Amino acid sequence: xxxxxxxxxxxxxxxxxxxxxxxxxxxxxxxxxxxxxxxxxxxxxxxxxxxxxxxxxxxxxxxxxxxxxxxxxxxxxxxxxxxxxxxxxxxxxxxxxxxxxxxxxxxxxxxxxxxxxxxxxxxxxxxxxxxxxxxxxxxxxxxxxxxxxxxxxxxxxxxxxxxxxxxxxxxxxxxxxxxxxxxxxxxxxxxxxxxxxxxxxxxxxxxxxxxxxxxxxxxxxxxxxxxxxxxxxxxxxxxxxxxxxxxxxxxxxxxxxxxxxxxxxxxxxxxxxxxxxxxxxxxxxxxxxxxxxxxxxxxxxxxxxxxxxxxxxxxxxxxxxxxxxxxxxxxxxxxxxxxxxxxxxxxxxxxxxxxxxxxxxxxxxxxxxxxxxxxxxxxxxxxxx
Numbered sequence: 001x002x003x004x005x006x007x008x009x010x011x012x013x014x015x016x017x018x019x020x021x022x023x024x025x026x027x028x029x030x031x032x033x034x035x036x037x038x039x040x041x042x043x044x045x046x047x048x049x050x051x052x053x054x055x056x057x058x059x060x061x062x063x064x065x066x067x068x069x070x071x072x073x074x075x076x077x078x079x080x081x082x083x084x085x086x087x088x089x090x091x092x093x094x095x096x097x098x099x100x101x102x103x104x105x106x107x108x109x110x111x112x113x114x115x116x117x118x119x120x121x122x123x124x125x126x127x128x129x130x131x132x133x134x135x136x137x138x139x140x141x142x143x144x145x146x147x148x149x150x151x152x153x154x155x156x157x158x159x160x161x162x163x164x165x166x167x168x169x170x171x172x173x174x175x176x177x178x179x180x181x182x183x184x185x186x187x188x189x190x191x192x193x194x195x196x197x198x199x200x201x202x203x204x205x206x207x208x209x210x211x212x213x214x215x216x217x218x219x220x221x222x223x224x225x226x227x228x229x230x231x232x233x234x235x236x237x238x239x240x241x242x243x244x245x246x247x248x249x250x251x252x253x254x255x256x257x258x259x260x261x262x263x264x265x266x267x268x269x270x271x272x273x274x275x276x277x278x279x280x281x282x283x284x285x286x287x288x289x290x291x292x293x294x295x296x297x298x299x300x301x302x303x304x305x306x307x308x309x310x311x312x313x314x315x316x317x318x319x320x321x322x323x324x325x326x327x328x329x330x331x332x333x334x335x336x337x338x339x340x341x342x343x344x345x346x347x348x349x350x351x352x353x354x355x356x357x358x359x360x361x362x363x364x365x366x367x368x369x370x371x372x373x374x375x376x377x378x379x380x381x382x383x384x385x
Contacts, residue, residue, distance in 0.1 A: 006325035013189030016369040023245035024252040064185035066244035067198040068096035071181040081130035086116040087355040118146035131157040136165035139297025170293035191255040194250035215244035268298040278380035304361040334359035
């Protein structure tokens, strides 16, 4: 028997679901209203309050992918346009651009922050560039002042991918409220979860109004407003939309997850700092400390495994930790590593050398409110090569 193996596998990103969420879901089930309705409306109000924006500037959807896609369509981005984004992101960022009809353009990342490098953005701008899509990687904010300066000089839109960045702040501004749009994820592994879900924040209320229509088939009224006790209301299809709406049964989770967002952020910050202390003397690369005048969401704790320094490769490390009962993540292999994008755009990993190197070395260690301090110390002990 391996004495260092846990009795129970530590699932990476397992959500912290408590009784208030469970009770709210049960109430939702008993209410007979499972689709988009009063709980989604409440979740939108609560999220708008958390982000210090009017309720008229937010729209709940069924994923961050949907949020990105709908934001681009609502803003009029389409065929012939180019959208510059990071090569170190989840495929959804790229796919949303493709589905809008626009062309994704990659700009390499900063080796320390792992966020898109504004200098590289400048190099990739052309007469067809319409939008910059920065990704706040792991919850660390991008250099938004520089990005906004580029956007202003070139009359570009900025859509923030905030899938990792619910709590993130940059120079006193909340992530998702800095650019023209902010797109959030409530996927099961995120800092606040609805199982599946997303949210759009937009500065332009006309954009958010169109986004809401686009997210539900292009209809002028949703089911809650059609079938309520005030009487049936006819709807009209006013746009060619999508099936991207959030359900009340999802919002029932999100209402209480959002209510504990600061409590959970503080806990993840504690765990993040334990990792930093336990791993700092080891031959791996720990994440950089949060930058001054910013707030890190502490969504991911990512280390880099360099075989020359550590004596084993990243993938060997993944296998070793799995054998000890520890679930890990990889965020992410660089986008040009994937065959589809190579075939579609001719992208090569070596054309984005920093993203390529980090994508081949990165490992995300467990970091959630369910993880204990003892878990962190045990994981750190397994990292002693």
